[in-house]
Amino acid sequence: MSGNFDQQLDDALPVVDRAALISALAAALPAEAVLAEPEQLRPFECDGLPTVRALPLVTVLPETVEQVQAVVNCCRELGVPIVTRGAGTGLSCGATPVEAGVLLVTSRLDAVLSIDAEARLARVQPGVRNLAISDAVAEFGLFYAPDPSSQLACSIGGNVAENAGGVHCLKYGLTINNVYAVTVVTMDGELVEMTVDDLGPDLLAAFIGSEGLFGIAVEVTVKLLPTPPAVETLLVAFDSIADCSRAVSTTIAAGVIPAGMEMMDQMALRAAEDFARAGYPRDATAILLVELDGHADTVAAEREALEQLMLAAGATSIRCARDDAERALFWKGRKSAFPAVARLMPDYYCMDGTIPRDAIGEVLDYICIRSNHYELPVANVFHAGDGNLHPLILFDANQPGALEKAERLGADILEKCIALGGTITGEHGVGREKINQMAVQFSDAELDQFRRLKRAFDPQGLLNPGKTIPTLKRCQEYRSIFSERAA
Amino acid sequence: MDSSKAIIEQVAAAAAAGTRLSLRGAGSKPWMAMPAAGATQLSLAQHAGILQYDPAELVVVVRAGTRLADLDAALAEQGQMLAMEAPDFNGASTIGGAVALGWAGSRSVFAGGVRDSVLGLRMVNGEGEDLRFGGQVMKNVAGFDVSRLMVGSCGRLGVILELSLKVVPLPERELTLGLAFPDLAASQVAVRDWTGRGFPVSAASYSEGRLRVRLSGRAAALEAARAELGGKAEDNSWWQALRRLEHPLFHHGWGDEKLFDCNGEVCWTAHSRRRGQAAPVSLASGPDLAKAPNRALLARVEQAFDPAGVFRPAEAA
Numbered sequence: 001m002s003g004n005f006d007q008q009l010d011d012a013l014p015v016v017d018r019a020a021l022i023s024a025l026a027a028a029l030p031a032e033a034v035l036a037e038p039e040q041l042r043p044f045e046c047d048g049l050p051t052v053r054a055l056p057l058v059t060v061l062p063e064t065v066e067q068v069q070a071v072v073n074c075c076r077e078l079g080v081p082i083v084t085r086g087a088g089t090g091l092s093c094g095a096t097p098v099e100a101g102v103l104l105v106t107s108r109l110d111a112v113l114s115i116d117a118e119a120r121l122a123r124v125q126p127g128v129r130n131l132a133i134s135d136a137v138a139e140f141g142l143f144y145a146p147d148p149s150s151q152l153a154c155s156i157g158g159n160v161a162e163n164a165g166g167v168h169c170l171k172y173g174l175t176i177n178n179v180y181a182v183t184v185v186t187m188d189g190e191l192v193e194m195t196v197d198d199l200g201p202d203l204l205a206a207f208i209g210s211e212g213l214f215g216i217a218v219e220v221t222v223k224l225l226p227t228p229p230a231v232e233t234l235l236v237a238f239d240s241i242a243d244c245s246r247a248v249s250t251t252i253a254a255g256v257i258p259a260g261m262e263m264m265d266q267m268a269l270r271a272a273e274d275f276a277r278a279g280y281p282r283d284a285t286a287i288l289l290v291e292l293d294g295h296a297d298t299v300a301a302e303r304e305a306l307e308q309l310m311l312a313a314g315a316t317s318i319r320c321a322r323d324d325a326e327r328a329l330f331w332k333g334r335k336s337a338f339p340a341v342a343r344l345m346p347d348y349y350c351m352d353g354t355i356p357r358d359a360i361g362e363v364l365d366y367i368c369i370r371s372n373h374y375e376l377p378v379a380n381v382f383h384a385g386d387g388n389l390h391p392l393i394l395f396d397a398n399q400p401g402a403l404e405k406a407e408r409l410g411a412d413i414l415e416k417c418i419a420l421g422g423t424i425t426g427e428h429g430v431g432r433e434k435i436n437q438m439a440v441q442f443s444d445a446e447l448d449q450f451r452r453l454k455r456a457f458d459p460q461g462l463l464n465p466g467k468t469i470p471t472l473k474r475c476q477e478y479r480s481i482f483s484e485r486a487a
Numbered sequence: 488m489d490s491s492k493a494i495i496e497q498v499a500a501a502a503a504a505g506t507r508l509s510l511r512g513a514g515s516k517p518w519m520a521m522p523a524a525g526a527t528q529l530s531l532a533q534h535a536g537i538l539q540y541d542p543a544e545l546v547v548v549v550r551a552g553t554r555l556a557d558l559d560a561a562l563a564e565q566g567q568m569l570a571m572e573a574p575d576f577n578g579a580s581t582i583g584g585a586v587a588l589g590w591a592g593s594r595s596v597f598a599g600g601v602r603d604s605v606l607g608l609r610m611v612n613g614e615g616e617d618l619r620f621g622g623q624v625m626k627n628v629a630g631f632d633v634s635r636l637m638v639g640s641c642g643r644l645g646v647i648l649e650l651s652l653k654v655v656p657l658p659e660r661e662l663t664l665g666l667a668f669p670d671l672a673a674s675q676v677a678v679r680d681w682t683g684r685g686f687p688v689s690a691a692s693y694s695e696g697r698l699r700v701r702l703s704g705r706a707a708a709l710e711a712a713r714a715e716l717g718g719k720a721e722d723n724s725w726w727q728a729l730r731r732l733e734h735p736l737f738h739h740g741w742g743d744e745k746l747f748d749c750n751g752e753v754c755w756t757a758h759s760r761r762r763g764q765a766a767p768v769s770l771a772s773g774p775d776l777a778k779a780p781n782r783a784l785l786a787r788v789e790q791a792f793d794p795a796g797v798f799r800p801a802e803a804a
Contacts (some may be wrong), residue, residue: 116715120679165626169626176603186784192780192784193762195764196600198780199765199766199776199779199780200637200643202589205602205636206635206788209631210632213631226682226685229684250543252543252544252545255656255657257655294708295708298705299709300707301708354624356546356624358543358544402529423622423624423626426624426627426628428628429628430630432629438629441629442629445617445618449791451616453631453648455791456791457787469630
């Protein structure tokens with residue numbers, strides 16, 4: 001059963017008077033901020049998961065907060081859905097347009113508003129790119145910690161919507177742990193500021209990761225951290241997946257918490273090596289990329305402990321980056337792993353389940369069995385330190401049935417993650433992509449609580465409709481298929 | 488003891504009968520939620536115990552009535568601790584109460600607050616529904632983050648039954664240094680300089696012209712810090728006294744004297760606690776959510792969890 005929009009299973013979209021909508025938006029916004037011709041809309045038809053596409057009725061590119069409010073007011077009065085899009089790098093169809101709706105793109109809201117180096121805070125507009133924040137504050141010896149692989153392109157507004165992670169979450173956390181405040185345009189057109197310091201239930205925490213269903217972030221105040229004075233990056237090779245998995249668990253159990261601990265299997269590391277010339281050992285069955293940072297004495301002590309732990313777990317070689325250039329190269333291989341693997345086959349599908357660390361070996365065995373069953377290769381690149389998997393399923397969408405098989409294999413992997421006590425998404429979000437698996441991870445009562453919380457923010461249900469929370473009908477349908485398959 | 492069934496039944500019965508409940512854990516913060524007139528007390532303290540704890544996963548799952556002191560002791564046996572350092576009133580507070588209040592302790596500015604430690608929970612909403620959100624893994628973005636929404640909710644949205652919490656290794660060593668500074672601002676600048684240079688600062692308080700800074704980490708880094716920072720070594724028990732509100736400030740008061748924790752982010756007086764830009768919270772009557780920002784939105788969120796007003800306190804009735 002596909003996650004694609006299905007009027008039998010999903011809430012019907014409203015009927016919208018397109019001409020009235022366009023004239024209302026044209027009256028409220030500068031002419032160049034409203035795109036309505038099909039060739040203008042085409043570039044926005046999908047996000048980073050291109051197998052699902054749709055054209056919006058209109059795309060708007062507001063340049064000011066007032067213009068965002070004007071769009072919201074138009075849409076509320078006319079009953080038109082709004083999908084918010086940042087840089088469009090998301091991997092779960094969170095920013096895929098709704099055919100009967102407006103696509104609101106935040107890319108022109110791209111100013112760094114203020115930097116308070118003393119308080120270690122930066123106030124930025126949502127369209128500012130993730131890496132641009134660290135670039136802007138580097139002169140103060142500060143950086144913004146969450147670092148998704150797409151950090152060169154992805155926007156902070158999208159990071160907030162998805163609660164984006166990255167390769168250094170193990171020590172520094174996700175977006176939620178690194179944002180001080182967000183100013184939101186709510187569906188009633190008002191500005192609401194939520195901060196970490198607010199009394200009462202943590203609305204800011206609920207907003208972060210709400211995937212565009214609660215409001216439109218128009219200003220984000222991020223927390224900055226001092227650039228660590230010492231960094232060591234180790235490239236550790238193993239000749240078995242089991243040894244590599246065990247090394248991850250024993251390291252954490254021994255009380256060493258690296259800033260990042262990334263794992264790549266042979267297919268992934270060879271593809272990355274061919275692509276980036278990172279210096280990875282092509283004959284290894286799996287590698288770990290481990291980064292330690294902090295005070296020089298701390299890093300030295302932890303490096304020693306870590307090397308002992310890796311050797312005890314069966315590491316076949318350990319290389320430490322000699323300098324920043326080699327460190328950058330080690331990371332380039334990891335951060336370009338997705339495009340590198342993508343060169344192996346015409347299409348790939350990236351999964352995002354998270355499991356308890358001690359189940360890494362078991363889930364990798366399972367992925368291997370299912371990969372053979374569907375005859376689709378799977379490369380594994382993931383955040384081993386926090387158990388966040390990114391299996392990349394390779395296929396050729398031109399082969400009849402291949403996309404369906406890839407989606408089926410992906411669903412099997414996600415459902416295995418749930419069975420092992422994990423979750424269907426660690427950092428990419430549910431969007432449209434994992435809408436069916438929400439019915440497996442959550443009960444009807446839990447999903448209904450989500451719907452009621454959504455209505456507290458958006459009573460008319462106009463923000464990103466059809467995403468993240470499945471309808472009761474879709475859940476019933478999917479669960480019946482799921483239990484048949486399980487039986 | 489598992490009291491979840493009885494708790495769920497009591498909430499469901501109150502919702503059906505249209506009556507009110509007032510939640511009570513160990514009673515260490517009786518002011519946290521003022522009960523409505525005629526409210527029945529729902530006692531949660533018996534619902535205690537550790538349900539799941541695998542140190543290699545850095546996660547512990549506990550019933551909400553578990554006392555912080557018991558949890559700390561169980562984690563310490565495995566060389567671990569909670570990253571947050573929530574106030575432990577009279578040494579009797581429960582983890583459920585600490586999360587419902589949401590006050591982070593001395594470590595928070597350097598290691599995250601209560602909400603940064605919460606990975607998931609099981610709760611009962613105002614309709615008596617048994618719900619689970621989040622989970623036992625560090626990274627989890629499936630569905631809305633109800634677990635963290637509950638942090639600071641003061642019992643308004645439901646009863647927390649179980650929590651899964653992030654734990655961290657105990658530091659190899661801890662060291663407290665005392666240094667004289669003419670004012671808070673000067674002490675803040677110094678602390679920022681030290682964290683910027685990578686010294687593992689885990690707490691910084693300022694009172695009576697004295698900065699106390701705690702360093703937690705590898706022995707080598709602490710020795711290097713001690714050599715560079717100067718000051719006088721002090722007893723680490725300062726932080727425990729602060730956490731348990733056993734400091735003289737809280738007993739007989741200092742007049743207008745203030746004690747700043749979290750490198751100035753938290754300001755204590757004998758009668759109140761203030762964090763950042765928020766309104767001060769009285770230690771006699773607790774957070775006044777009527778003064779919370781975004782009151783209209785909060786009211787709709789309360790309605791979404793508790794449509795019958797089972798958990799609505801006195802002042803909001």
